[in-house]
Amino acid sequence: MTTILIVDDEREIVDLVSIHLTREGFSTIKAANGNEALTLIDEVWPDLAIVDVMMPNMDGFTLTKKLRQYDIPVLLLTAKGSIEDKESGFQAGSDDYVVKPFEPKELIYRVRAILRRYNKDTTPLIQVGSLRIDRERYEVRIDDVTYMLPLKEFELLTTLATRPGRVFERDFLMERVWGLDFSGDDQTLNVHIKRLREKLHAATNEVKIMTVRGVGYKLEVRKP
Amino acid sequence: MTTILIVDDEREIVDLVSIHLTREGFSTIKAANGNEALTLIDEVWPDLAIVDVMMPNMDGFTLTKKLRQYDIPVLLLTAKGSIEDKESGFQAGSDDYVVKPFEPKELIYRVRAILRRYNKDTTPLIQVGSLRIDRERYEVRIDDVTYMLPLKEFELLTTLATRPGRVFERDFLMERVWGLDFSGDDQTLNVHIKRLREKLHAATNEVKIMTVRGVGYKLEVRKP
DNA sequence: ACTATTTCATATAACTTTCACGAATGGAAA
DNA sequence: TTTCCATTCGTGAAAGTTATATGAAATAGT
Numbered sequence: 001m002t003t004i005l006i007v008d009d010e011r012e013i014v015d016l017v018s019i020h021l022t023r024e025g026f027s028t029i030k031a032a033n034g035n036e037a038l039t040l041i042d043e044v045w046p047d048l049a050i051v052d053v054m055m056p057n058m059d060g061f062t063l064t065k066k067l068r069q070y071d072i073p074v075l076l077l078t079a080k081g082s083i084e085d086k087e088s089g090f091q092a093g094s095d096d097y098v099v100k101p102f103e104p105k106e107l108i109y110r111v112r113a114i115l116r117r118y119n120k121d122t123t124p125l126i127q128v129g130s131l132r133i134d135r136e137r138y139e140v141r142i143d144d145v146t147y148m149l150p151l152k153e154f155e156l157l158t159t160l161a162t163r164p165g166r167v168f169e170r171d172f173l174m175e176r177v178w179g180l181d182f183s184g185d186d187q188t189l190n191v192h193i194k195r196l197r198e199k200l201h202a203a204t205n206e207v208k209i210m211t212v213r214g215v216g217y218k219l220e221v222r223k224p
Numbered sequence: 225m226t227t228i229l230i231v232d233d234e235r236e237i238v239d240l241v242s243i244h245l246t247r248e249g250f251s252t253i254k255a256a257n258g259n260e261a262l263t264l265i266d267e268v269w270p271d272l273a274i275v276d277v278m279m280p281n282m283d284g285f286t287l288t289k290k291l292r293q294y295d296i297p298v299l300l301l302t303a304k305g306s307i308e309d310k311e312s313g314f315q316a317g318s319d320d321y322v323v324k325p326f327e328p329k330e331l332i333y334r335v336r337a338i339l340r341r342y343n344k345d346t347t348p349l350i351q352v353g354s355l356r357i358d359r360e361r362y363e364v365r366i367d368d369v370t371y372m373l374p375l376k377e378f379e380l381l382t383t384l385a386t387r388p389g390r391v392f393e394r395d396f397l398m399e400r401v402w403g404l405d406f407s408g409d410d411q412t413l414n415v416h417i418k419r420l421r422e423k424l425h426a427a428t429n430e431v432k433i434m435t436v437r438g439v440g441y442k443l444e445v446r447k448p
Numbered sequence: 449a450c451t452a453t454t455t456c457a458t459a460t461a462a463c464t465t466t467c468a469c470g471a472a473t474g475g476a477a478a
Numbered sequence: 479t480t481t482c483c484a485t486t487c488g489t490g491a492a493a494g495t496t497a498t499a500t501g502a503a504a505t506a507g508t
Binding site (some may be wrong): 374375408412415416437438 | 451453462463
């Protein structure tokens with residue numbers, strides 16, 4: 001399971017962030033200051049740390065530098081989007097930053113983005129049965145036939161294929177493929193799924209996109 | 225693998241630079257001062273050294289001169305962009321310099337630029353099917369016919385050819401061929417791709433530049 | 449003066465989204 | 479169970495959008 005360390009002297013913020021993260025399926029550990037954080041990471045090695053810039057004693061930048069030595073990616077929380085903060089944040093080695101007050105959704109989005117950047121999610125090759133996705137080439141190969149899909153269809157398929165069998169909620173897919181700020185029609189996803197299905201079915205019957213009514217879609221693999 | 229030596233008495237800087245470099249796929253060795261650096265290079269011969277100017281005992285300039293004797297390219301880190309530093313840096317034989325505080329992106333960019341200049345990051349000869357690129361002579365040969373391409377087209381082709389099949393994002397290509405600070409028209413890339421295509425198609429049909437809409441371009445090789 | 453590079457204007461095709469309607473689904477009521 | 483109903487989803491076609499291609503002209507560079 002993915003564990004995220006939250007460091008802030010404001011208890012409220014820590015709890016708030018924790019709530020949203022656990023709701024998304026992450027496990028969290030909390031620390032009120034830099035020293036506490038550093039003692040904690042010896043026991044539990046987090047996959048990512050969310051750190052407030054403004055803290056007594058050890059500030060966020062200093063902590064970030066230390067965390068980077070352990071190769072733990074860092075997401076900074078800054079009070080204002082001042083350019084100074086931005087620059088020195090990246091300089092300290094943080095991977096991204098979120099300005100307080102933040103939208104929970106945006107925080108989650110950035111967390112996922114960082115994790116994606118570091119995790120197995122970056123795997124250039126995904127294989128599900130006879131379906132192979134080459135993210136570097138933007139190609140899909142099925143039984144030695146190579147297909148080039150339009151970008152949205154490609155990303156949709158890629159997302160579904162990262163965890164075959166798991167149901168991806170419609171919202172999740174929209175956010176993943178279209179980004180946070182898509183305000184379009186709900187039918188858009190349907191149409192893209194439809195076209196993706198057409199192509200998939202024509203190519204193979206081993207892999208199939210299943211609808212989970214009221215929830216979303218999943219990729220089902222028939223094992224021969 | 226490309227190995228980079230980092231020399232600075234400030235531990236934080238060394239670590240920070242190291243993090244960004246390893247993230248980009250380089251391997252690093254660290255030294256806290258000039259003497260340490262000089263003993264290290266006997267064991268591990270680095271492809272490049274990043275050296276801080278301000279160091280106790282042996283300063284960056286002195287170390288640079290010694291490193292140049294071993295034919296190791298040097299990137300200097302200077303505290304302020306003062307002209308004095310700049311001049312004496314190049315005088316000492318450094319290949320480039322970066323002013324602290326620096327943007328990670330810029331550091332990486334300059335590192336790559338130096339490595340490219342020394343042909344350390346790639347072979348001087350690239351071969352893709354019947355297409356051969358001689359980076360030393362700046363020549364392209366296809367089926368025993370030698371072509372001289374304009375610089376931008378040459379670099380574009382070279383970049384694409386280093387990893388045939390892989391999609392290079394437009395941003396990446398722009399940065400690679402035009403540099404970090406190009407603020408020109410978005411169409412520029414299109415036009416260059418177009419002219420490169422014309423020449424390629426006229427010369428061979430084995431190699432082709434493919435468009436991946438919304439992403440970038442890739443070089444596709446038809447295997448007979 | 450010549451080539452290389454960039455810009456501009458316009459075309460075109462690729463992709464994306466919307467729309468309208470029909471089919472499937474699942475829960476509630478009969 | 480069966481029927482009804484509301485909702486969700488599938489589908490074909492049309493409309494819309496945008497990225498890229500292209501021809502030609504303007505700059506920049508040697």
